[in-house]
Amino acid sequence: MRDPASFAGLIIREKDPENLEFPFSSLNSFVTPNEQFFIRSHFAVPKLNPRSWRLKIEGLVDRPCQIDYNDLLRLPSRSVTTTLECAGNSRIFLTPKVGGLQWGLGAVGNAEWTGVPLAAVLERAGVHAGTVEVVLQGGDAGEIKKEPQSPGKIHYARSLPLEKALRSEVILAYQMNGAQLPMSHGFPVRAVVPGWYGMASVKWLTRIVVTDRVFRGYFQTSDYAYWDQPEGLPIQLLPVAEVEVKAQIARPALHEVVRANSVYRMHGAAWAGESEVTKVEVSTNGGRMWKPAEFLGAASRYAWRLWEYTWHTPSRVGRYTVMARASDARGRVQPMHRDPHRGTYMISHVQPIEVEVQESAPPPPTDRYTI
Amino acid sequence: MRDPASFAGLIIREKDPENLEFPFSSLNSFVTPNEQFFIRSHFAVPKLNPRSWRLKIEGLVDRPCQIDYNDLLRLPSRSVTTTLECAGNSRIFLTPKVGGLQWGLGAVGNAEWTGVPLAAVLERAGVHAGTVEVVLQGGDAGEIKKEPQSPGKIHYARSLPLEKALRSEVILAYQMNGAQLPMSHGFPVRAVVPGWYGMASVKWLTRIVVTDRVFRGYFQTSDYAYWDQPEGLPIQLLPVAEVEVKAQIARPALHEVVRANSVYRMHGAAWAGESEVTKVEVSTNGGRMWKPAEFLGAASRYAWRLWEYTWHTPSRVGRYTVMARASDARGRVQPMHRDPHRGTYMISHVQPIEVEVQESAPPPPTDRYTI
Numbered sequence: 001m002r003d004p005a006s007f008a009g010l011i012i013r014e015k016d017p018e019n020l021e022f023p024f025s026s027l028n029s030f031v032t033p034n035e036q037f038f039i040r041s042h043f044a045v046p047k048l049n050p051r052s053w054r055l056k057i058e059g060l061v062d063r064p065c066q067i068d069y070n071d072l073l074r075l076p077s078r079s080v081t082t083t084l085e086c087a088g089n090s091r092i093f094l095t096p097k098v099g100g101l102q103w104g105l106g107a108v109g110n111a112e113w114t115g116v117p118l119a120a121v122l123e124r125a126g127v128h129a130g131t132v133e134v135v136l137q138g139g140d141a142g143e144i145k146k147e148p149q150s151p152g153k154i155h156y157a158r159s160l161p162l163e164k165a166l167r168s169e170v171i172l173a174y175q176m177n178g179a180q181l182p183m184s185h186g187f188p189v190r191a192v193v194p195g196w197y198g199m200a201s202v203k204w205l206t207r208i209v210v211t212d213r214v215f216r217g218y219f220q221t222s223d224y225a226y227w228d229q230p231e232g233l234p235i236q237l238l239p240v241a242e243v244e245v246k247a248q249i250a251r252p253a254l255h256e257v258v259r260a261n262s263v264y265r266m267h268g269a270a271w272a273g274e275s276e277v278t279k280v281e282v283s284t285n286g287g288r289m290w291k292p293a294e295f296l297g298a299a300s301r302y303a304w305r306l307w308e309y310t311w312h313t314p315s316r317v318g319r320y321t322v323m324a325r326a327s328d329a330r331g332r333v334q335p336m337h338r339d340p341h342r343g344t345y346m347i348s349h350v351q352p353i354e355v356e357v358q359e360s361a362p363p364p365p366t367d368r369y370t371i
Numbered sequence: 372m373r374d375p376a377s378f379a380g381l382i383i384r385e386k387d388p389e390n391l392e393f394p395f396s397s398l399n400s401f402v403t404p405n406e407q408f409f410i411r412s413h414f415a416v417p418k419l420n421p422r423s424w425r426l427k428i429e430g431l432v433d434r435p436c437q438i439d440y441n442d443l444l445r446l447p448s449r450s451v452t453t454t455l456e457c458a459g460n461s462r463i464f465l466t467p468k469v470g471g472l473q474w475g476l477g478a479v480g481n482a483e484w485t486g487v488p489l490a491a492v493l494e495r496a497g498v499h500a501g502t503v504e505v506v507l508q509g510g511d512a513g514e515i516k517k518e519p520q521s522p523g524k525i526h527y528a529r530s531l532p533l534e535k536a537l538r539s540e541v542i543l544a545y546q547m548n549g550a551q552l553p554m555s556h557g558f559p560v561r562a563v564v565p566g567w568y569g570m571a572s573v574k575w576l577t578r579i580v581v582t583d584r585v586f587r588g589y590f591q592t593s594d595y596a597y598w599d600q601p602e603g604l605p606i607q608l609l610p611v612a613e614v615e616v617k618a619q620i621a622r623p624a625l626h627e628v629v630r631a632n633s634v635y636r637m638h639g640a641a642w643a644g645e646s647e648v649t650k651v652e653v654s655t656n657g658g659r660m661w662k663p664a665e666f667l668g669a670a671s672r673y674a675w676r677l678w679e680y681t682w683h684t685p686s687r688v689g690r691y692t693v694m695a696r697a698s699d700a701r702g703r704v705q706p707m708h709r710d711p712h713r714g715t716y717m718i719s720h721v722q723p724i725e726v727e728v729q730e731s732a733p734p735p736p737t738d739r740y741t742i
Contacts, residue, residue, distance in 0.1 A: 059603065147714070149714065157605035218608055221608045222519075234578070235521075
């Protein structure tokens with residue numbers, strides 16, 4: 001199905017199951033090529049045959065049904081370009097260290113996904129009044145070995161509140177950047193939930209269950225949860241959901257050697273969940289002064305915005321700290337400090353990048369973005 | 372406040388915070404004396420002064436209010452005799468070993484609690500239509516050090532569905548067996564939630580919050596949860612709630628030496644959550660034959676039933692396995708085998724007790740129960 005060589009550029013964070021990271025310093029295009037897109041797997045990749053694959057829609061629906069692959073391909077489709085970021089992206093920067101995969105900057109990518117709106121499938125099945133959530137279950141299954149240990153194998157599953165499930169951007173995707181969905185990205189069909197962290201975009205989708213209760217699956221109670229205290233209630237562990245506003249620097253990379261007294265093109269990407277990035281600011285002196293970066297494309301919901309900044313590097317050699325921070329249309333500004341309520345997820349605070357300014361340095365990359 | 376010597380008979384499972392177990396083989400009364408009642412603490416015991424103590428009632432209520440200790444004592448009270456069992460009772464018998472406090476048989480006790488029905492307090496505050504749950508918060512707080520690590524100190528809290536919260540047996544107790552509630556048992560006021568595992572009976576109660584959402588506190592998502600798959604939904608981690616049906620043997624104790632060819636009084640207790648124990652059966656040959664035990668009192672909801680069985684011990688010396696199992700009015704029968712869905716909680720499967728039958732043995736205890 002896939003050529004192992006095609007993933008050659010990815011950083012292995014875990015080999016089995018497959019957890020591979022995009023080398024973010026190589027960012028040079030608006031759309032991340034399929035073979036460069038990060039891979040997050042909780043269990044072994046299930047080998048699903050599109051001929052026998054069925055998507056069951058059940059629970060509180062008038063017409064429980066099964067959709068096969070050809071049925072799905074015949075339904076009206078739409079494409080949505082969206083950034084998917086793993087909820088644990090940037091975890092390696094947390095101090096003190098926490099458990100979980102030690103992602104750097106590259107558990108994020110941006111692709112054009114094509115498929116059938118989840119709303120259309122739900123409408124066909126006829127969702128009952130009183131529905132609260134829609135549970136998406138993947139064909140991938142395995143054992144949870146840390147506590148709470150699972151009773152044998154469990155399937156990956158996540159729920160969406162009905163309101164989000166019915167939004168037009170949420171699709172059951174069978175194409176990624178115009179090609180058939182790759183095996184590691186959920187072949188034959190995955191959910192794509194723009195604006196939410198990647199854990200909501202259930203891969204290898206096989207089952208949709210409509211329910212009038214809040215779903216309490218493992219991946220939204222014990223795992224993929226963060227601390228919050230809404231509406232004066234005692235503190236809770238809520239399911240990780242919407243993506244935070246965040247800018248990341250592709251170049252300079254951490255500890256990169258930069259030539260003194262030169263013109264250096266800093267660049268990166270920024271995203272804002274269900275909102276739009278309106279501003280990226282850059283600091284090249286450890287956060288004392290901030291200057292606006294320039295965007296390389298218009299704002300659009302769900303997709304990241306590439307940005308660049310022309311840095312006139314200092315004449316004095318030494319160690320310098322560069323940073324970037326994003327703001328969005330909702331007024332959210334990327335925070336400078338880590339909020340411990342977020343546990344091991346939603347790591348969006350500004351990451352200082354230390355660079356070495358030296359008399360001579362390798363020439364900066366001349367690539368321009370492919371937009 | 373308390374004399375450490377008064378807890379001399381309890382088994383220390385953890386010293387700080389205080390987690391002490393009743394030596395179940397010494398069971399000899401229907402009501403467990405206060406100083407013999409097991410203690411389960413998540414955090415250090417808070418020192419609450421009844422003069423400054425207030426119980427806040429807030430959230431979706433018409434009249435948010437604070438009740439002080441004297442107010443509460445003036446409200447109409449009721450007494451309820453109920454068994455409280457820790458959800459982790461008997462954990463030491465699980466194989467393979469699991470994390471958590473290694474309780475034997477004695478994280479259970481039966482007491483008469485006196486206080487004000489929670490329903491009366493909720494009625495006074497005026498609960499809004501659409502209320503789903505009532506959250507009970509304790510004055511005890513501390514840090515969760517394992518993942519998910521808490522952001523600083525959090526308070527102990529648990530919720531009840533409104534339907535359970537309004538049941539007449541659920542009380543805010545200020546007396547235990549006719550005495551002022553001891554410090555370690557929640558002084559000045561604790562919830563007592565008959566029929567549910569002990570974690571619902573929030574101690575050192577300071578705050579009640581009425582809400583239209585399902586509460587997802589730490590102690591009912593990551594902790595005190597079990598695996599279940601209701602209504603065809605993918606598997607979930609649900610909050611531990613109602614107590615399972617269970618009989619425990621007090622004597623013979625594990626590995627007790629019993630005299631051959633003698634008359635031995637086996638005895639113990641059985642309970643059934645919100646139901647009533649209707650039958651206890653005993654096997655003295657490893658489960659091949661079961662014979663009915665006799666009850667020492669009438670069935671009553673919420674309180675355990677003491678039982679005894681006259682065992683004519685075998686003439687052949689050697690190792691024998693004795694067991695007891697309970698049934699309840701709802702038709703539940705205590706299972707023979709552990710269900711792995713229950714994780715580290717709700718440990719109610721039949722426990723085989725191995726005893727040594729020998730030619731001579733210490734005389735069996737002659738105590739009769741105090742009922």
